[in-house]
Amino acid sequence: MNITRRELLTFAGGSILGALFTPIPWKLLDDSAIWTQNWSLIPRLPRGPETFTFTGCTLCPGGCAVKARRVNGHPVSLVGVAGHSLSNGILCPMGIAGHHLAYHPLRLRRPFAFTGKGADSPLVPSTLDEIASNLAPMLKDIRSSSSRGTIAVLDQRPGRVLSDLYRKFVSNFPGGIYAVAPGSEDPTLTTLRALCNTTEGTLGYDLENTRVILSFGAPLVDGWSTPGRTVQLLQNRNQNGLKLIQVEGVQSRTALQADTWLPIMPGTEAALALAIGGVIVRQNLFPAKIEKTSPDFRTYKTLVSKFEPEDVAAVCGIPSSVISETAHALASNPSVVMSGYDPAGGPLDNATETVIAGLNVLLGNIGRTGGISLHAPIPSPGATTSPAVGLAQVPDHSVRLLLIDGAESGHTYPLSLLKRKLTADGGTVVMLSPYLSSRSALADYLVPSPAAFESLEEISTPPGARRSSFALSLPLLKQPDTTVDPATLLAKLAGASGLPSVGAETVESCLRQRTHDIWLSKRGTLATPTGSSQTPVMAMASEEELWKGLSEGGWWVDNMQDKQVNPRLTLLGLMTPDRYDKASAPALDTTGTLKLIPFGWRNATMTASVAPVLSKLFQESHLRSLGGRVHINPSTLAANALSDGAYVKISTHSGNMTAQAVADPSVIPGVIHAIVGPSPNNTASKDRPEAEGILGLCAVRDDGSWRITEATIAKA
Amino acid sequence: MRCKGLILMLSGVLASLAIGWFAFPAALYRTEAQPMQFNHAVHTGEQNGMTCDMCHEFTENGSFKGIPTIAKCTECHSAAIGSTESEKVLVEQFVTPHKEIPWKVYSRQPDNAYFPHAAHVKRAEIKCEECHGPHGSSSTLPVYQVNRISGYSRDIWGRNISGLPSHPWEGMKMDRCVRCHAERHRDDSCLDCHK
Amino acid sequence: MEQTAQSKSRYGMVIDLDRCTGCGVCMVACAVENNVAPAEQKATERTGVTWLRVYPVSNGEGFPANDTVFIPMTCQQCGNHTPCVSVCPQNAVEVDPSTGIVGQIPQRCLGCRYCMTACPYHARYFDWWDPQWPEGTEVLLNPDVAPRMRGVAEKCNFCHGRLHAARTKAAAAGRKEIAAGDYVPACVESCPSRAIVFGDLADETNEVSRLSHSINTFQFLPKLGTAPKIFYHSAKEWVRKMADRAPLA
Structure with missing residues (x-):
């Protein structure tokens, strides 16, 4: 039988008609609609029991308390712990997404070796044992003689038990150096320590009782020490009567919140500090005893006499009346003077830091309520053998083998600062880090350390804190098997150099040790995470009780009386008066040479140090600037025939680079406010460190500062 | 010949109906085996007299836990009760290694x-x-x-x-x-x- | 058996612009809470998704007279002639009669973006890409908020997942009303400056209700008559004068 076309169509028509009376079309429509709402392009939500864990954030030394909400054991959100006495329930934008960092596309997942130096050399997978055996001959050689350079450990977060372990390790090598990274300590307190000429105890700010803070650019509301401390103090100014005077050449977030903003020409901070000191000296606003107790008072008096407010006003752009008012405000209230350590711009130069810190001495702030106190450090097993030195103080070309610790201070620094410490052949660098960053370009060996919230870590006293404190950061995520415990790396290297054990082989055993020391000292109290109850260590039945309390997110805070400060405080320390030349500040120049000042936001100076979701601030909005942008006053842009959004070529003695200019009226004319920050979010994995960017253009001075570099701009 | 057209059309309709009501459901769904058998009646029956909420609990914050975790099963079944096949699977594959049962x-x-x-x-x-x-x-x-x-x-x-x-x-x-x-x-x- | 009759709430916020430091923690907390994916590589400030966005706005003066205010801008939860509701051809936006919350239902949305054009506050966003988290991050998503597919509009819904949780908690305790402390959106909870006060504007004993009537409190674009439930507060006159223009401008 032949089937005609007509018959086929009739049959098909019938089928279609019939199909309408079957569930096929309706069910397919329904199912495909559900499918589009749940297809594989949309991730499945986790399911499971909800639990809460108290822990602490280790992204920076601020060490804020964290309450983690977990589903099926995985952390799904982090919040601050309300009632917590040190961090007041506050987390910063980096901390609130800290649990995402372990999954960052730039996460290092296994040890690597670089086949050559520099950003272009490929990463070759390696193992910890291979690295240790490669380094063994060099380690043994350094142990027998330091003539060809020595070993150094760069600690990015001093004050931990692990830091003690590092010191112990390097002390086994002749000339072994334990250096602390720039930004890991408060610059004013470090300088004051030198002025006090003491090594005992820890200095801290008694901000809770201060009435006036004079801050030379310290980002008090935007990433200074424990954010919850200063933000809360400044928000409660109606009640506590605190006044903040911010000295800064850019109207930063802190300057916006300050009671008084002193827009200063960068580079003239020393002149301002000395002018303020001059008003205090001339008008006898200082405690009388200072004249007797400070051996260099006469020298200081002669020095400040050269800094008349009228003259200084012309140099730094602050009216003389304001200089005078500031001096009076400082002298008639419990006050604190602090300098700002910019997370990317680093410290001010040494001479400036000294006169800023010296104002505290002149005002009699040391050891005074509402001033700067000296308190006991966390109990520790005893003297550590290698003294700590700042990275800048390490002799140039002296380091043959450099070990860089994986914790972050949240601050960054030019790679040239590190490079000049290495021996002429470039040395060998072993870098612990959870991720690949611009700094990785310096490494010969990359060792993956645990990411935030992945391992048991310690939270020791935050910089500038009033009292010593200690807590544990409990892991929320499973640590990949390939990550390396820093203590284990030390043990491996010790083994490779033929040393006996340097002590603990895991961070956990270090922490047990510290708990033991605290228990033995009987000092302080342990507070529950929410502050609901406090138990003195003295009243605890066993060491295990202390450990258990800490393991549940409890915080130990010392209760020792403040230490007596050596009254013989110097005002200038080792600085000679000829270091201060008031004529040094050039007149405002907006067309020729500009001042290139790098600027960063703590913990957000590298792509890998912020969770991808921070793209909301950097890339998907204009709230924060991406790295590589330069903010320039519109008048300066116009003077150089440039416009907003233009690509400009920035040239310094160290080289040049192209960046996008942003017209920003909050920046003082004559300054290139260069952002050091993450590059646009990148979800693809990378196998090369990112370029150093603007910091590569900065000139590093002998004192280790790189705040201001002379630069020119032109249309790219 | 009119009749032939009608027959063809009706057969089209019938074919669609047959496919739509019988073949389509069979093709649309895939049968998957549960990891083990489970007898609700044994639990809720007279002998044990359990109620639904004894296993299907609420959490403190009011959310519903759904199917209980292996910990709940282990409360009673830490060792095998009886000698059925599913009891053996439960104890050997899930309770002893403390593994959650991947229920569908x-x-x-x-x-x-x-x-x-x-x-x-x-x-x-x-x-x-x-x-x-x-x-x-x-x-x-x-x-x-x-x-x-x-x-x-x-x-x-x-x-x-x-x-x-x-x-x-x-x-x-x-x-x-x-x-x-x-x-x-x-x-x-x-x-x-x-x- | 329980019959309907829930009490009528009108949830809203008062944001103190003088306290806001522009840190951005609210934006991150919002994205984490509501499973908003990180930016696609090509995303910009025009194509990104930020249910809550903090705009830095300058007073336009030169240095050093310049002043900047940070304006957290989110769905204004318009209580009157809600523009997005009136234009949506799909009925994918609605005002919840019992809470006043303007809800967006991504499953209904066809992606025409009429609502984005209609919104005078630029508070609506479009998913130009599929939501993608770095590998492994799926287990860290908030189970209370479903991720949205590409091609739909989305916006702030006052952390509706948290309202669900508060209601569940109340129901489990046999209560009809939620406890005020149980329902706090993520931005409010995370704000270090405590600049955002959230609550039921209909409850006159509430702080948010009191603050919404206080001096120097204003709404954006009041002339449009959309009756936003987000109020702003600033002692600075130039900031208040901005109320008549959208801050994005």
């Missing part, structure tokens, strides 16, 4: 649906059986079938391919929710049940 859930809703058991069971006092049927007195698990397109259990649409329930508890589609809410004159918004 008949009532699993899409991620964008939000169903608070607390509001329905505790506040509105709706019995479990009103939605889940006599599941609690069954002695074997129903066959689990998964929709090849949407990826959800057949029980969401209902066993009957027509979508018309053979029993009042059958089907867990949105219209079921809406109907019940309408009967109770609830002032609803989409986000009450969607997340």
Whole structure:
């Protein structure tokens, strides 16, 4: 039988008609609609029991308390712990997404070796044992003689038990150096320590009782020490009567919140500090005893006499009346003077830091309520053998083998600062880090350390804190098997150099040790995470009780009386008066040479140090600037025939680079406010460190500062 | 010849109906085996007399735990009770290695649906059986079938391919929710049940 | 048996612009809470998704007279002639009669973006890409909020997942009303400066209700008559004068 076309169509028509009376079309429509709402392009939500864990954030030394909400054991959100006495329930934008960092596309997942130096050399997978055996001959050689350079450990977060372990390790090598990274300590307190000429105890700010803070650019509301401390103090100014005077050449977030903003020409901070000191000296606003107790008072008096407010006003752009008012405000209230350590711009130069810190001495702030106190450090097993030195103080070309610790201070620094410490052949660098960053370009060996919230870590006293404190950061995520415990790396290297054990082989055993020391000292109290109850260590039945309390997110805070400060405080320390030349500040120049000042936001100076979701601030909005942008006053842009959004070529003695200019009226004319920050979010994995960017253009001075570099701009 | 056309058309209709009502459901769903057998009746029957909420608990914050974890099973079954095959599987494969049983859930809703058991069971006092049927007195698990397109259990649409329930508890589609809410004159918004 | 009759709430916020430091924690907390994916590589400030966005706005003066205010801008939860509701051809936006929350239902949205054009506050966003998290991050998503597919509009819904949780908690305790402390959106909870006060504007004993009537409190674009439920507060006159223009401008 032949089937005609007509018959086929009739049959098909019938089928279609019939199909309408079957569930096929309706069910397919329904199912495909559900499918589009749940297809594989949309991730499945986790399911499971909800639990809460108290822990602490280790992204920076601020060490804020964290309450983690977990589903099926995985952390799904982090919040601050309300009632917590040190961090007041506050987390910063980096901390609130800290649990995402372990999954960052730039996460290092296994040890690597670089086949050559520099950003272009490929990463070759390696193992910890291979690295240790490669380094063994060099380690043994350094142990027998330091003539060809020595070993150094760069600690990015001093004050931990692990830091003690590092010191112990390097002390086994002749000339072994334990250096602390720039930004890991408060610059004013470090300088004051030198002025006090003491090594005992820890200095801290008694901000809770201060009435006036004079801050030379310290980002008090935007990433200074424990954010919850200063933000809360400044928000409660109606009640506590605190006044903040911010000295800064850019109207930063802190300057916006300050009671008084002193827009200063960068580079003239020393002149301002000395002018303020001059008003205090001339008008006898200082405690009388200072004249007797400070051996260099006469020298200081002669020095400040050269800094008349009228003259200084012309140099730094602050009216003389304001200089005078500031001096009076400082002298008639419990006050604190602090300098700002910019997370990317680093410290001010040494001479400036000294006169800023010296104002505290002149005002009699040391050891005074509402001033700067000296308190006991966390109990520790005893003297550590290698003294700590700042990275800048390490002799140039002296380091043959450099070990860089994986914790972050949240601050960054030019790679040239590190490079000049290495021996002429470039040395060998072993870098612990959870991720690949611009700094990785310096490494010969990359060792993956645990990411935030992945391992048991310690939270020791935050910089500038009033009292010593200690807590544990409990892991929320499973640590990949390939990550390396820093203590284990030390043990491996010790083994490779033929040393006996340097002590603990895991961070956990270090922490047990510290708990033991605290228990033995009987000092302080342990507070529950929410502050609901406090138990003195003295009243605890066993060491295990202390450990258990800490393991549940409890915080130990010392209760020792403040230490007596050596009254013989110097005002200038080792600085000679000829270091201060008031004529040094050039007149405002907006067309020729500009001042290139790098600027960063703590913990957000590298792509890998912020969770991808921070793209909301950097890339998907204009709230924060991406790295590589330069903010320039519109008048300066116009003077150089440039416009907003233009690509400009920035040239310094160290080289040049192209960046996008942003017209920003909050920046003082004559300054290139260069952002050091993450590059646009990148979800693809990378196998090369990112370029150093603007910091590569900065000139590093002998004192280790790189705040201001002379630069020119032109249309790219 | 008119007749032939009609016959052809009718055969087309019949073919579609046959495919649509019989072949289509068979092709649409894939049967998947549960990890082990489970006898609700043994638990809820006279001998043990357990109620639903003894295993299907609420958490402190009111959320519903759903199918209990292995820890709950272990409370009684730390060692085998009886000698059935599923008891052996339970103890050997899940209780002893402390592994969760990867149950396939008949009532699993899409991620964008939000169903608070607390509001329905505790506040509105709706019995479990009103939605889940006599599941609690069954002695074997129903066959689990998964929709090849949407990826959800057949029980969401209902066993009957027509979508018309053979029993009042059958089907867990949105219209079921809406109907019940309408009967109770609830002032609803989409986000009450969607997340 | 329980019959409907829930009490009528009108949730809203008062944001103190003088306290806001522009840190951005609210934006991150919002994205984490509501499963908003990180930016696609090509995303910009025009194509990104930020249910809550903090705009830095300058007073336009030169240095050093310049002043900047940070304006957290989110869905204004318009209580009157809600523009997005009136234009949506799909009925994918609605105002919840019992809470006043303007809800967006992504499953209904066809992606025409009429609502984005209609919104005078630029508070609506479009998913130009599929939501993608770095590998492994799926387990860290908030189980209370469903991720949205590409091609739909989305916006702030006052952390509706948290309202669900508060209601569930109340229901489990046999209560009809939620406890005020149980329902706090993520931005409010995370704000270090405590600049955002959230609550039921209909409850006159509430702080948010009191603050919404206080001096120097204003709404954006009041002339449009959309009756936003987000109020702003600033002692600075130039900031208040901005109320008549959208800050994005």
